[in-house]
Amino acid sequence: MPPPAAEVLIVLARVSTGKASTGRVMAARLNDAGGSMGIEYVDDLPTFVRAEEKQRPRWVWDYTSRWYPALLAEGVRVERCFDLRLCHAILRFSALTADSALAKAEPGVWDAPAATLQRPDDGGALFELPSTQEQPVAGEADPLAEYSLQRAAVAASAEPGRIGRLLAAESAGALIAAEMRFAGLPWRADRHDEILTGILGPRPTVEGERPAKLQEILAKVRELLESPDLNPDSPADLLKALGAAGLSVTSTRSWELKKLKHPAIGPLLEYKKLARLLSANGWHWLDTWVADGRFRPDYVPGGVVTGRWATSGGGALQLPRQIRGAVVADEGWKLVVADASQLEPRILAAMAGDRGMVAAGTAGDLYAGIVASGAVETRDQAKIAMLGAMYGATTGESGRLMPKLARAYPKAIGLVEDAARAGERGEVVTTRLGRSSPPGLQAGYDESRSEAETTRAREHARAWGRFTRNFIVQGTAAEWALCWMASIRRRLNEQADGAWLTEAPHLVFFLHDEVVVHTPSAQAEGVAETIRAAAAEAGTLLFGAIPVEFPLTIAIVDDYGKAK
């Protein structure tokens, strides 16, 4: 199904009279040149959207999570949208649209950070301003006016294709985030409880009491450190006890403690491990975040400056491997777990057009390919050197190995080095599709200041350089992942033959370079192929004909714990 030849847009805005929201919605139809095709007022939005969706319009609205969850709850999906707030955030800072009226305007309501916006289901209108007669939102919050500003910014851009692709991918991500929350990640509370019980002991009957295994280990630690009242959850208390036992450390970080030789260290590290599991993903987490066999975190597209998603609630992007066994497919269904292997270095190679590094990755394992080229001696060295290049390591083995990489792959390493230098000078850097780093640093520093001030300013500049260095890689990888997911969604939707979202294969989880699709068992193999085809499409969308490969590791499993 190609998109309709002449795209129709429908801009939605809530209607208010005076202070009260009426529940009515204004729907303004635009042709693909942005011209008005008429306005109507709608009382029953789900019915309207369901009917219009047959013409495959692109819905334009202020904020996807204010509109879409209610539609999903009524059994209505949409194929495409523009999320004006997310797109505004991109266009506001993109170097590709820096000359636009949008970018030059004073900050307004469309620049409000996501965190300050009201929750979608709290009933209030997002940008509602007082008025006395029936009309959409007033003044600068008018979505029609905002849409034309955005349209003009894209049209006048040096790279309208790239920036337009980014806005479409970002908006598709917003739809996916809402759909994933709606569907939920299948979660078996009984399995979770079994895992916790196996590691920590049974759930304590008294609130706040430590589980048996934790209690046991704590007793051992207290005895070996001769601190009967030690609270190991308090870094200050622990530091004091360690000092009294003759152990000199300045922090209680695990990797610092590992260096120490003392009989209490083993049990102490064990305690920390278990205490972490209990506090972060224990029974309290289960009670709070899992309901009706589903975990429904709140995904926040565009929540990270680099374009990565954030989440709020339940720490969905930090699910420890220990408990992934609780993510279990429904009876007769499977989980298809796919992750992009070595995504960021491959992205870097493609962005830089570094044929040597691209070639190193074609055989499968990029790090093995780097070793084969003779740049470094072991796979571990290749990995550490690459991470150092992308994060800006200056010391240790990583810092020592990086120059070797720079000699072997001057274009790829040169790209991140240039990004770092640009950041140090206070310049912005831009991803492949056009997301720019925020203007953050005052350029230069005054050499006439004191030595200490100069040192501090220089260190600050270097830290900002490490950020911009990483930004272009992490940000472009995030764009690849958005295109990948949007393509998976579109393909699954086309194959679903009209079946409702949760009755057909659908995305249930996303983790930067990894997706999980919940699917009827019989379709799992086909889903895997769909995911592979989508990865190839994402590569082409970003890099055109450059022969760079993005190989996937795909597992078809009953539970997420078996995926890796």
Next chain:
DNA sequence: ACCGTCGGCGCC
């Protein structure tokens, strides 16, 4: 009792 910051650690 509530709020913001810090140390620590989980994920990529």
Next chain:
DNA sequence: AAAGGGCGCCGACGGT
């Protein structure tokens, strides 16, 4: 083994 990028969440802690 651990220093470089990006996050969110926990308990502890110090303030009000």
